Every structure is written in C-alpha cells, then in structure tokens.
Amino acid sequence: MLTLALSAAITMVAAAMLLTMARLLRGPAPADRILALDTMSINAIALVMLIGMLLAATVQFEVALLIAMTGFVATAALCRYLLSGSVID
C-alpha cells in the first residue's frame, strides 16, 4: 500500500513540476519565472524525500535539507537584482 501511495505521490509531484515548468516557460514577467524556479525547488524537496522513502535510503535527507537551505538563495538574489540592479553592494 505504501509503495502504491508513494508512487502516486511521486507522480503527483512530477506533475506539479511539469506545471511549474509550464509557468516558467510562459512567464510572462520575470517575477513569474523566478516564482516558478522557487516553486520548482520546493517541489524538488518533496520529490527527494518521497523517492528516499521509496528506496528506503536515508541519504536523501541531506540533499533535501540543502535545497531547503539554499533553494531560496537564487530567488532572493534574482529578486534583489531586479529590485536594485545588484546582488551584493
């Protein structure tokens, strides 16, 4: 049952990623695309954890943690760039 549920969940997350990618392609504003990128990394966290459970592997955890810690950095940097034209100043 769990395997089935996991597969279903993974499929859902994969679908979510495709939808996110569609938004990334469509835009229209740069902010939309950045939002899609941000969402993509959150989707990725879910995907990583789910696959980890499916494979009964524990090493996936650090990857998910790292995405959680650093995924927003790109978003923040891109936004700050759009706001003030620089990242660090």
Place this chain on the structure above:
Amino acid sequence: MALLVSAAIGLLTACGLYLLLRPRVFSVILGLTLLSYAVNALIFLGGRLSATAAPLALPGAVGLADPLPQALVLTAIVIGFGMTAYLVALALRAKGETGTDHVDGAPPTDTPPGRAE
C-alpha cells in the same frame, strides 16, 4: 533508459556548444555551464546507471554505485566552478578594457581583411 539518458546528455551538449559559439561572453558562460552539466553526467555514467544501487559502503551494503567516477565528477565540478568564477571576472575586465562584452573585444566590422597584427 540508456538511450534516453544518452539523448539527454547529447541535447545538453548541443545546447552548451551552441551557446559556446555565440559572440557574447555571457552566452559563452551559460554555454560552458550547460556543457559542464553534460560532461559531468557523462563521467558519472562511466560507472554505469544503477537506479537501485546503494550509495555508500555501509556495512553489508551490496551493489554499490561506482564511487570512482563520482569522485572524478566532484573534482570536475569544483574546477569548473573556479573556471566560471574566473571567466566572469575576465568578462568584466574585458568589458572595462574594451567597452564591450563581445568575445573578440569588438563587434565584427565589415572591413576587408587588411593588415592584421
């Protein structure tokens, strides 16, 4: 699987190469980054695909993924990162020196080949 993965790497390579051939430094950097994705994946695949392999030498683990190409890729990633950082700085320096981000320091002109250096 082998075919799909190969095609993906080929596509990444082609995209990277196309950007590499663009005349602006920024595109070139993007191209090199894409190319490095492809290259790293290729080295990694040198150890062959193993979707079910265990990643570590945990006691009792069987069917480990090949660790050697992974170590090579790690080295390659770090080196590639250093190179990208340097190229970024070089692009800025060149922009400062020549006033353009064209890879040849000047947009192409239509003057016939004359006295080159």
Place this chain on the structure above:
Amino acid sequence: MSPHALAALLLAPFLGVPLVLLLQARGRRWAAWGAAGAMAAGLAILAPFVSAVLHGGTVVMRWPWLPEWGMDVALRLDGLGLLFAGLILGIGLLIVLYAAYYLPMNDRLGRFYAMLLAFAGGMLGVALAENMLLLVVFWEITSLSSFLLIAYWSDSREARVAARMALAVTGGGGLALLAGVLLLAHVAGSFELSEVLARGDLVRDHALYPVILVLVLLGAFTKSAQFPFHFWLPNAMAAPTPVSAYLHSATMVKAGVFLLARFYPVLAETDLWLVLVGGTGAVTFVYGAYVALLKNDLKGLLAYSTISHLGLITLLLGLNTPMAAVAAVFHIINHAIFKASLFIAAGIIDHECGTRDMRRLGGLFRFMPWTATLAIVAAGSMAGVPLLNGFLSKEMFFVETINHPAFFGAMGYALPAFATLAGMLSVAYSARFVHEVFFSAATADMPRTPHEPPRWMRLPVDVLVALVLLVGLLPQWTVGPILTAASAAVLQADVPPFKLAIWHGFNMPLAMSAAALVGGLLYYRRRHALFALHARFLPRLASQVAFERAYRIAEFAAMRLMALADRRSLPTYLALFLGFTVVLGAWAWHSATPSSLAGPLPWGETDPVTWVGVALLAIGALGTVLLHRQRLIALVFMSVAGLVVSLAFLRFAAPDLALTQLSVEVVTIVLLLMALRYLPQEAVAESSPALRWRDAALAGLGGLGVAALCFAMLTRPFDTISGYHIAQSVPGGGGANVVNVILVDFRGFDTLGEIAVLAMAALGLHALLDGLRLVPQAGGTRTQDRYPVMLAMLMRPLLPLAIAVSVHIFLRGHNLPGGGFIAGLVIAIALMLQYVAGGIDFAQARLRLDYVRVLGLGLAIAMATGLASWLFGRPFLTSAHGYVSPPIVGSFEIASAMAFDLGVCLVVIGAVMLALTELGLLGCREQAPAQGEG
C-alpha cells in the same frame, strides 16, 4: 705533425675573434696586429703540412662527436684543401693589412676584424671539412658572416638590403646543400668524405642521384653566384672593398666551385652533370661578361667579371674531362690572385678619388702611375693577355673546348666559338676598366685629387700582381705542385699529364686567344651603341629594389593570408576546434574494427519520473538557448537544468554529487548575476542566419557524437578497479563514504590540486577586478529600500544555524554524504547571504576576514596534513585513522583526512567569499553612465 693540428689551424681565426674585440680597446693598430697574427698563426700551422700534401698525402683527423647523427669533428687536408687554406689565409693576411688603411680612422676595427676572422674560420672549415655536415655548418657560417660584413656600413640602406639579399640567396642555397648532404650521406652510407668520395658509382646509380645533384648544385650555384642566382653578388659590393676583395672575389664565392670540385668524384661525369653544371657555367660565363661591360661602377664591373669567371670555372668543372678539372683548379688560383688585386686597386681608386663611377674617373695614370701599372697588369690577366697567369688557364680552357668528347661534328665548332666569344667579352670589359679609369680624359667632377696611396696600403696589390707575373711567367715552378696536388684531390685519381708552359706553339687555342683579344677591343670601341641600346630599351629594375619589393610582397601576401585564415574571432576558433574534434572522432570510429553502436547490455527500463526529469532538463536547456539573449531569464532556465541534473545524480545514487552540484549552482547564479550588472541586460541578435545554422549544425553534430558515445558506453560492460576502493574504504581509508575516502585519501592529490585551482581562480579574479571601474547596466534603483527588512532580519538567525549544519555535514563527510567542500560552500552561502541582506559595508565591518589569508591558511593546512606523513617515513598524503575513546564522550573516529578536509573547507570559504566580495566592491567604484561607454 699530428693531424690534430688541423683543429688548431681551424681554431686560429676563431680565437682571433675575441682577441681583436679585446685589442681594439688599445687602438686600431693593435686590432690589426691581432687579426694579422691570427691569420699568420694559421699559416704557420699550415706550413708543416705543405710538403706532405704536395706529395699526394691526405691528412685526416677525426674526433667522434655525435656519431649517431653523423656529426663528427673530422677534418682533412688534401691538395684542394691546402690550396684553399693557403688562399684564405694568405689573401686574408693581405686584406687585414689593406683594411687597416682602407677603413676610416674613426673605425676601431675590432668589430670588422672579428667578423672577417669569423668568416675566415668558416671558410677554412669549408675547405678542411672531412665530415659533410661540418662542411654545411661552416658553409652557413660564411653566409652569416658575409651577411654581417656586407651590412658593415649599416647606415646605408643599399648595404642593409644587399646583406639580406645575400643571406637569402646563399643561406637558402646552404639549406639545399644540407638536404643534399643528408641524402648523399644516406645513399653513400657515411658522412665522411673519405668514404663518400670512394662511392661515386654507388651514388650515381642511385635513384636519388638527380635529387642529390640538384640540391648540392643549388648550394654551389647560389654561393658562386651562378645565373640565375647571381644577382646578390653585385649588390654585395656595398660592403667595404676589403670585404669585396676577400669574400666576394677571392674566397667565399669560390666556396661554390670548391663544392663542385669536392664532390666531383661522386657527382660528376654524368650527362646530367654536364648539362646542369656545364650549361649553368656557360650561361653565367657569357652573361657575366656581357653585363660587366655595361657597368659604370668600378666594383660593379668587377663583380660581374667575377660572376663571369666563376661561370668559367663552373663550366670547366662541368665539362666532365680531367683536364678541364685541372684547368678549373688553375683558374681558381689565377682568378683569386688577379681579382683580389683588382678589387684592392679599385678600393684604392675609390679611396683616393672619392668615387667609383667610371664616367667620373679618368686619366688616373698621371696621378698614380704605379698603382695604375699594377692594375693594368691585373686587368690584362683578367682579359687573358699572354705572359700573365689568366692567360694560362684560359688557354687550357680553350684546349678543352676543342677536344671535348661530348661535342663533335658540327657541334665540335660550337664550343670553341662560344669560348672565343666569351673571351672576347672579357677582353672588352677589361679594356673598359683600363681605358676609362686610367687613360680617358679626366672629367672635372672627381671629388678629390688623387695621388698614390700610402705604401703599406698598396703592398697587397704589389704582392698580388707580383704573383700574377710570377705565375704567368713561371707556372710550373710556382703553381705546378699545388695544382697537381689539388687536381688529384679533385679527381681522386691520377692527374692526366699536363705541361704548364707559357708557349705551346702556334695552335688553335692561341688563335682563339688572339681572336678574343682583337675582337674584344673592337667590340669595346663600338660600346656606345650598345650602351644607348640598353639605356633605351632596358630600363632595368635594380635587383635590390626588386628584392625588397619581393620581400614586401611576400610579407603582404603573408599578412593577407593570415588575415584571411585568422579572423581573430573566438567563435571561429571554437568552431574549428569543434569541427576538428568531430571529424577526428568520426574518423577514429570509422577507422577502427567495425562494431555496432549498441553494446550487448540491455537498454534498461525507463520509468515515468525519469521521463519527466528529461523533459524538464530539455526544457531548461532549450529555454536557455532560445532565450539566451534575455540574460536574466536564461539564467533562470539554466538553474532549472542544474537542479534537474543534481536530482538526477541523487536518483542514481550519488548524493555527494547532488549536494555539491546544488551548492555550486547557487553560488554560480549569484556570481553571474553580479557580473550581469555590468553587462547589457539583453543582447541583440547579431549572428547572421547562416552563421547560426552553421553553429547549430556543429553543435548538433557535437551533441550527436556525445550522445552516441555515451550510448555505446552505457550498453557495454567494463572491468573497473573501483572494487578495490570499495573494499579498502573502511579498512584502509577509515571511512564508509567511499566517494569521500577517494577524494581525501585514495586520490587526495587530485583534491589538493583542485583546491589549488579554486584558490587561483579567486586570486586571479582578485587581480582582475583590482581597480576596475565599470558602468552599471542593470535596471533597478539602488537607493529605494536597498536592504529589504524581512530579508535582513531572517538572515540573522539563519547564519548560526547554517554553520551548525555545515559542521554536521563536515564531520559526517567521511562516512556519509558531505565533507569539507560542501560544508565550506554552505558556510560561504550563509556568509554571502549576510552580504546580500545587509550590504557589503555592514558585513565587512562585522566579519573582518581577510579572505586571501583564509584561502592561504586552508591550503597550508591541507598541505601540512600531506607533509605530516613524511614524519612517519610515508609518502605524501598517507592517511592515518583510528578510534579514540575518551571517557563519557564515547568512542569516535579520528582520521588525518579530516584535517585535509578542513583545509579544503577553508579554501572554499576563502575563495568563494573573496570572489563575491571583490565583485561586490565593484559597486563602490562604479562610474556614472554619463562618462561611460567609450
């Protein structure tokens, strides 16, 4: 006398080079004595060999040097060598004396004599070489010193161009000679003349014989100014007259005919030889004589006369008869003597009158009767007047033309007629020399009033003209022995009996001589018609101008070619590289044992998630390409591709890769964004459609190739050594994370190099951005709410937590995914966020870290860890690990690799932060856009 004295003989002039350079400091007289001493020393060393060689002996010395490459210090002294050595040193001595007077008093002479001695040494080497490669070496030394000597008066443009022209022709000929000699040695099986000369039949029968012959002849003809390579010689007259007298009449130009004589036993006596050598000699003989008459410049006339006489010698050697060869040797001697004296005389005239133009000279006999007399005698010899030495060899030549076996029947008259005609021309230019300089009415515009030169300046002419007479009158007594010995050396066989007498009775040759004399004088009288004809129809391009023009054309052609081939365009370079690689790769596959692309392994099932992943990757990559001109957007697409790649690593059991890729990705995006501030935000489409299609095709081919290779690899099994790493990871490396153990232990040296690269990248970036000022191109306002408050506030708790996570990642790295590199990146990202959120001033003031030092410290720790193993007598980077069990804490493992990993961590932090802060600091010295964009 030991044969090794030959080496001393050869060395004498070369040792003189530094000697005269040193002596010139004490005055020019000292330099002259030094040079003379070197020449005299050579003669003194030569003297003891004379009698042995004259009696048919050959002295050979051999010091093995590079025998494998045929290069030995081997010298020989035979008759021919002795003859040349004598000429070189004897005339050299006279020239040293003459030059001391000829060259202006402000010339310290050291440099001149040094070059002259270097030349003499080179020329001696040519004459004495037993090893053929050695011969080439000295051959080129003479070219080189001739180049320097012609340009001695370098203020003159003519001299400079003439020097380069001479170098081009004679140097080029030398290289042909080199090729010829190498082939000859290959065919004959030896580089030693003694052996090669004995294998004439072998060589002549070899398929390579024509090639060898042509190559050797190219060397000889260029050096001896044979038509059509003659043009450099008249221009070489820009050299000081002592040089002209010495190099360009008596010795160096004789090197070519010396070479013909040297290789006579190996290469001669074939029809090809007759045609090439005889033909070239004949043409040159007549051509030189014809042109000589037209020259107004005294030295020009002599130069063409020299060309003509060299042609004569060549012709003689080309006739393929032993007696002709003897005549050739004889004429070498005679020409050296009379032509040297004529040049010296010409130099005296130039020196005294301030001009060499015969149209301005005249009636000099009145002013300098003694010199004039000497010159007239020498000119007579040149014209072939009886009782003078030139007559004797010319007689021998006439004899050989009459009796030549290759010309019979009607053709039997052709050769003598030709010879007579050429003789006639010689007489004509000799007559012009004598008449226009010494007798015709003096014009008013001679720059100086001439008088007899100083006694010592004239001495060389005295000596040489005395020789002209002595040889002319007492040939057997003076030159008989050396002529025999030298001819024997040339022929490498018994010399046919000949009689050197001034009187052979009334015969055909005498008639020919007479005809030549009379005809020549008549021809001279009709010269004005000829001159008018030439002035009218042949406005000739000076060969010097032609050379310079040819050189410039070559230069320009080279530039055009380079400009066409090399557009200085990086995309083109890259396309070439890519194209080259694709072609090479395709050829390599094609030329191997044929095999199918797919290997034996099953292709494997594809699960839906992988499909989705590939779709995302494809969209990310294609989006980057299609939108690459909207740079920010392209960056977003690229980072999606990066994210998918790291997920793929994770999917296929490589968590370390995923972690690294993710964290590197983030820093890369930030770096690129920071750079993008100063670059155009959007690029215009500037490549033409054709170019885009070319690039797309190339990129597609490259991608296809990589995909094919990847597929071929994935479907084939292989045997790997990595089983060892897996097996040894825990027992040998003390860690369960094999990847990490490979990085810090099995292949720790790679990692050391990798952090060195990272450190250098940061240092290089630091150097590049030093003092750089740029105009920002990005939009956005910098004043409005620069540091969003939520970002600033939330980054504050994040930093300590991130550091804790980083320590966790660091410590577990040896056993689980993680390690120093990722830990360092996490810390660097957390630190970076402080800069992003609070600004560079805020963070810099509070962190107070010198990142260059952090970087250095990291490298030092990594290095020290590696070196520590030396203390235990183990190689660099040998690791140690073990368990320690302090009370309460419990047992935990310590591995030396951890210290190494700490170094890695610090380098990463230092490098990333140095890069980011330096890029950020660019903002502090931005230029206002108004000043920007040059």
Place this chain on the structure above:
Amino acid sequence: MRRILPQPVVSLLILALWMALAPAMTIGQFLLGSVLAIIIPCFTQRLWPDRPRLRRPLLAARLFLRVLADIIIANIEVARLVLGPLDRLNPHFIEIPLDMDDPFVATIFACIITLTPGTVSVDIDRTRRVLLVHALNVTDIPGATATMKRRYEAPLKEIFGC
C-alpha cells in the same frame, strides 16, 4: 553568562538542531553540540545587532502550535479556492498597522502571515509602521486585519516584551 552565551536562544536552537541531526543521541554528541552552541554565536553575534530578547518562552510555544493549526486549516481552504472556479477569488491588499518597533518581531509577524496560506506579507514599511499584506480571498478587510493582529501580533508583543 552574557559573555559565554551571548544569544541563549540561538545557542539552544543550535543545540536542538545538532541533536536533531545527530545520527544517535549520545553524550558525545550532546557535548559536541554544546560546544558548537557556545562557539558559533561568538562568531555570528556581531552580525545580529540590536536583537530582541525572548521574554515569554511558553507563550511562544503556544503561538507556534496555533500557527501550525492555522496553516493546516488555511491550506485546505486555499486548495478549494485554487481548484474551484477562479471568479470566486476576491484578492485584496491589506495594510495592517504595526504596533511594534522592533523590525525582527515585525518580521516574525510577517512570516507567520506568509506561512498561513491565503495571505502573503508584501512589505514592512517601517516609516509608516505598516505591514502590507496580500490576501487571496478576503471580503471583510477590517475584520481580517483585526484577526491577524489579535491572533499573532498581540502574542508576539508579549513574547518579546515590546
């Protein structure tokens, strides 16, 4: 005490995080975590000037649980909105006047609002002392404002004593 533990809450967080991440709960890990909890803030405290002090930890815990519950409820509500017909949406900007000065506490308030689906904190305007919020579906703006202030801002003011 202040010298050794300049930021006790942060230290506690570090220790908690460390123990959470630790592969096994051992005394050694606890000691190591404690050492880190002491050392790390020494390095990082300078980057956090003027930090507020936690005065009511228990109240903080209660607020945390309340937020969690709100998140779950809001999630379901928003999911309905997203999947349903879009004309039912009633998006609005709301300006919530802030009763506190401390930017960090204001930021926590803004975070809570963002994390509960249906509302996103857009900006903290410190000069006007206003938190700008965007709500996905709101009809009663003053009511929503009051709810947020009551449920989150008031406890936060108490917790940090400002």
Place this chain on the structure above:
Amino acid sequence: MVTETILSLLVLVGGAFTLVGSIGLWRLPDFMTRLHAPTKATTLGVGAVVVAALVHTAATTGNVGVRELAISLFLFITAPVSAHMLSKVVLRPKTSGK
C-alpha cells in the same frame, strides 16, 4: 498496518498539496495571486512528507528522530523571504531602471 496507513495518507496529502500549489501557480490569473500557490507546497506539502519521512524512519529503523523537521525549520525561515522579495519586485515603482 496502522503506521502504513498513516504513512500512506501523509504521503498522499503531501503529494496532493504540492500538486495543488503548482496547479495554482498555473491557473491563478495574476502574479500576486499566483504568489500564494507555493506556500501550500512549502507548508503542508513538504510538511506532510517530512512527517511521513519521520514516521517512516522510526518505523523502518527503530530510531526515533526529528531530523527531518530541520527541513521544515529552514523552509519556514526562507519561504517568507522568497515571497517577500518576489512581491517587492512586482510592486516596485515602475519609474526605476532603464
């Protein structure tokens, strides 16, 4: 069996909310409304998966730990920052820039 059911439920809830978030991202009409979508994925989507992972680890290895919660901790710190920055980008005065 109970654990497995709970686990399955959690996993499905996580997947569903993640999907809903992305559906919102695709469907919602303007940027400000789309900005609400990922919050679901962040909170309940990942949250449910994290809890599931926690339970899963405890059930399969017997180790009761809370380390997966660290993911949510970091997400709770960082997600508001993203939303904040993104909305600032959209709402910034249009006068700035080129």
Place this chain on the structure above:
Amino acid sequence: MTHAPVLPILLPMAAAIALLLLPAANRRAVALVSMLTQLVVAGLLLVMADDGTVHVYRLGDWPAPYGIVLVADRLAALMVAVTSVLGLAALAHACAGSDRDGRHFHPLFQLQLAGLNGAFLTGDIFNLFVFFEILLLASYGLLMHGGGSARARAGIAYVVLNLAGSALFLIALGLVYGTLGTLNLADIAVVLAQVPQADQALVRTAAALLVAVFLLKAALLPLSFWLPHVYTAAGAPVAALFAVMTKVGVYALLRLEVIGLSGAPATAGLLQPWLPLLALLTIAAGTIGALAARRLAGVVANLVLVSTGTLLAAIAVGTPTTTAAALYYLPHTTLVTGGLFLLVDHLARERGPKGDTIDNGPPLPRALPLGAAFLVLAVAVSGVPPLSGFLGKVMVMQAVRDAPMGGWIWAALLVSSLVVALVLARAASAFFWEAAPDEPPAAQAEPALTGRRTVAALLLLVAASPLLTLAAVPVAAYARATADQLHARQPYIAAVLGAKPDVQRERRP
C-alpha cells in the same frame, strides 16, 4: 631522496602558500629561493633518472593503479629541468619590476610551475587533467597580469578555448574510464592492449578525443590561431614561461602515444595518417605568421608554432629515433624562444614608444650586447649553423627521412629555416642598423632593463643554445636514452604496476 619526485610539485605549492601568507616585502626573495631550490631538485631528479631507473612515488601510499602515482623517468626529469631553467629566467626577469604590475603574480607563478611539473610527473591521466587545470588557471592569471585591452581580448579567447578543451578532456576521460575502467597510464596501456574487438571503435574514438585535447594545447594548425595573439599580449616573463606551455601538450601526446596508444591494436595508427600533414602545415603557418608579424614579439610567437610543428612532425612518425631527435630539439626550442621573449622586452624598452614594431627607431644604448644576444638567439631559433637549432633540425630531418611524408617535412623545415632567418635579419636590420643617427635615444616610458637579475636572466637563456651545442654529446645521449626508455614501454609499466601486474578488477554493471 625518496620524496624527490614529489618535490617539484610541493616546493612551488608551498612557496605559493608562503607568498600568500607572508608580508609583501619578502615576496621576491621567497619566490627566487623557491625557484633556485626547484632548479637544484630538477638537477637531482635528472641525476636520479639518468641511471635508467623509473622512480615511482605512491601518493598516499596506495598501490598503483588504485591510487595516484608520480613517475619520474628520464622524460619527466628532462621536462622538469627545462621548466626550472626557463622558470628561473622568467622569474628573475619579472623581478625587475613587472611582477608589481598587478596582484598575486608570485603565487600564480609558483602554482604555474607546480602545474607544469605535476603534468610532467604524474602517472595518472585524471591527475594530469587536474594539473592541466592548475597550469591553465595560473596561466590565465599570469596572462592577464598587468591588464590592458590587448590582454583582455586575448585572454577571453585563450580562457574560453581552454575551457572548451577541458570539457573535451573530461568527456574523453569519462569514456576512457567507462571503457577501460582505470585511470593509471601504465594500467591503461595494459588494458588497452586487450580491448575486445567489439569495443575497439569506442576506445579508439575516446583516445582520438584525448589527442584532440593535447593538440589544442600544443597548438596544431587548425587549433593554433589563438597562440600568437596570446603570446604577444602576455608580458615578457610570462610569454617566456609560456614557451613551455605548448610543450606540455606535446609531452602529453608523446607520453600517451608511446606508452599507451601505439602498443594496442585498438589505437594503433591513430596519429600517423594525418598528424604529419598537419604538423607540416603548422610549420608553414608559423613561418607565414612570422613573415606577416609587424612586431618582433609576434614573430617569436609564431616561432613557437614552428617549434610545435617540428616536434609534432617528429612525434607523429613515432620511432625511437624521431623521439630522440625531438627530445634534443625540445629543450633547445623551449629555452631559445623563451630567451627571445625576454630579449624582445629588453629591446622594446630601449626603443621607447616604438616598442618592438619592426620599423626603424632610435639608436639603442646597448646595441652591441643586445645585438650579440639577438644574433645568438636568432641563429639558434632559425636552425642555422652552428648552434643547437641546427643540430636539432638535422637530427629531426635524419630521423624522419624514411617516413611517408619525410620529404615534405624536410622541405618545410628548410624553407621555414630560411624564411625565419630572413625575417629575423629584417628585424635586426630595423632594430640595430636602421636607427636614425640624429634621432636621440628614446625617452623611455619604462626604465631599461639593466638590472643584474634581468641581465642574468637573459644571459641564462642566451647561453642555453651554445651550451646545448657544446654539451650536445651528453644531451643527445640523454635524449636517446630517454627515447629508448620510453619506447621500450615495459620499464615504465613494470615500475608502476610491478613486474607481474595483478590488478583487481570487477565487472560492471
């Protein structure tokens, strides 16, 4: 002594670290001491290698092929020695002042040496990649040292091309590992010889890609256009040091071809059909480029191409004799072109604003000594007798005589010699003879290089060719012994893997 093979890498690395941590005042001293020590170590290595022993250094004490080994055989020792001599001269020249034109010159310089020495010494092909990257990144930094738009332009092209090269290197390495399952060169040689027929095409293609990478570094014709621009843009000491950079590519190709490729059916004959032709065209391109160059530095840069072409022509033929000839020619051409780059700087500074353009200029204050130096270097580089250039050329010509394209190579070498001699004569004429006497000596923008260190640096490289000529017997013998050792292959493989290699392999997947 036991650690000698690793010293040429560790010494400059340690020096670089010290240079980063020490105060600026001591930098030159530290750098020069490090360089002199490297020279001593290089000498030691030469002596050690000269008895024919292949010294293997196992890093981390791991046995080959599992760990990384350094292999100090004759060839490696020779390359390290050449690098040390050139490095010493370049460094001494730089210490006259150009080292202060920008930041971090000395650490980068030391790491450049570490990279070069590492590339020569390593016995592991991935480690070779790492050292390539070290030496490349250092060279980027050194190239850009001092800044300026010419350097920026050249720098972009150089860096991007090399990054593309590195990517290809990695692709090739991925394929090599993915088929042969090993990275150690000796082990590669062993495995390569036993590749089953079905895999030969793949392995051969992978090897071809490696070859392409090395040829990019060596600057073979279609991949050579970048070189003149880069070398002319670089500062004099950097350009001098770069003289050895192309040799790294040549070295790697030689090593790979002889130890690995030539001995295996899969990769036999990979170079012979086409490399001689391209090498020939490279000689032609360098010669034409030298003729076309307007600046003396441009001439010298193109001469680097000629030397690459000559070396590759010899190596392509691939007999022990050609290798021996190439190995005599290699130190000669490296040191002489390096010396020319330094000399160009001397001349350019004395000529002031005229710089090194081949055009008449002010009279040179030091015409005689500089002219003598020019004469020696010009004679040496153009291969005119009597210096080592001639010897090298004669050796190469004899060695390639019977090769398929031997005649063409001869023609190329000879014509190139002549043209180069004429070009240099033209330059000499402009620099030393055409000085307008009434024109006052140039008011120098930069001080003339009369310091003891720079003069010694120049002297060292000017003396190189005469010394290589005088010492031709031992040098040629060393080259011959090196070639024999290399072509025997077995000494290398046995030293690395043991006489009876017993390598554990496991089949994947």
